[in-house]
Amino acid sequence: MREKRAIYPGSFDPITNGHLDIIQRGLKIFKEIIVAVLENPKKESLFSTAERVAMIKEIFASEPKVKVKSFDGLLVDFARKNKARIVIRGLRAVSDFEYEFQMALMNRKLYPELETLFMMPSLNYTFLSSRLVKEIYMLGGCIKGLVPETVENYLRHKFSKITT
Numbered sequence: 001m002r003e004k005r006a007i008y009p010g011s012f013d014p015i016t017n018g019h020l021d022i023i024q025r026g027l028k029i030f031k032e033i034i035v036a037v038l039e040n041p042k043k044e045s046l047f048s049t050a051e052r053v054a055m056i057k058e059i060f061a062s063e064p065k066v067k068v069k070s071f072d073g074l075l076v077d078f079a080r081k082n083k084a085r086i087v088i089r090g091l092r093a094v095s096d097f098e099y100e101f102q103m104a105l106m107n108r109k110l111y112p113e114l115e116t117l118f119m120m121p122s123l124n125y126t127f128l129s130s131r132l133v134k135e136i137y138m139l140g141g142c143i144k145g146l147v148p149e150t151v152e153n154y155l156r157h158k159f160s161k162i163t164t
């Protein structure tokens with residue numbers, strides 16, 4: 001194995017069991033995965049960058065092979081800075097493909113040594129997205145099995161603050 005480290009970037013607002021599934025699959029291939037949480041002031045997020053990083057750190061507290069960092073600016077610059085040449089992205093359905101294809105090829109143009117590796121999550125998670133989790137939770141639906149308990153706690157805390 002030539003590449004020991006991979007980056008798994010995303011908004012993770014919040015991280016879901018689908019993301020965890022991809023990380024677990026990635027750990028079968030790489031010795032270290034850096035979960036790179038996008039810090040994007042233009043993109044409205046429910047959780048702050050610090051909260052998203054804290055949640056993921058808590059979830060992987062006993063897994064030293066998973067590191068969690070935030071980044072702003074270009075992903076390719078983050079990859080260079082962290083000496084990583086593999087980016088992992090999850091592909092749930094054909095509808096993900098066009099955006100992912102465009103991003104992978106643009107990243108390759110910016111950093112030719114960077115490879116994007118697409119991984120398919122378990123079928124159980126192909127319908128899952130952070131956006132749907134937030135919507136279901138806000139409308140009082142059940143999100144058991146869709147996110148880790150840590151995320152459920154953060155959601156509960158966030159909405160108790162918003163509604164009181």
Ligand code: PNS
Pocket residue numbers: 009010011012038073074075076102103104106107
């Ligand atoms: O979870 P998401 O929102 O699908 O993740 C998208 C992410 C963070 C991978 C993408 O927006 C990104 O890499 N942003 C950093 C800025 C950048 O490098 N833009 C050019 C991409 S070709």
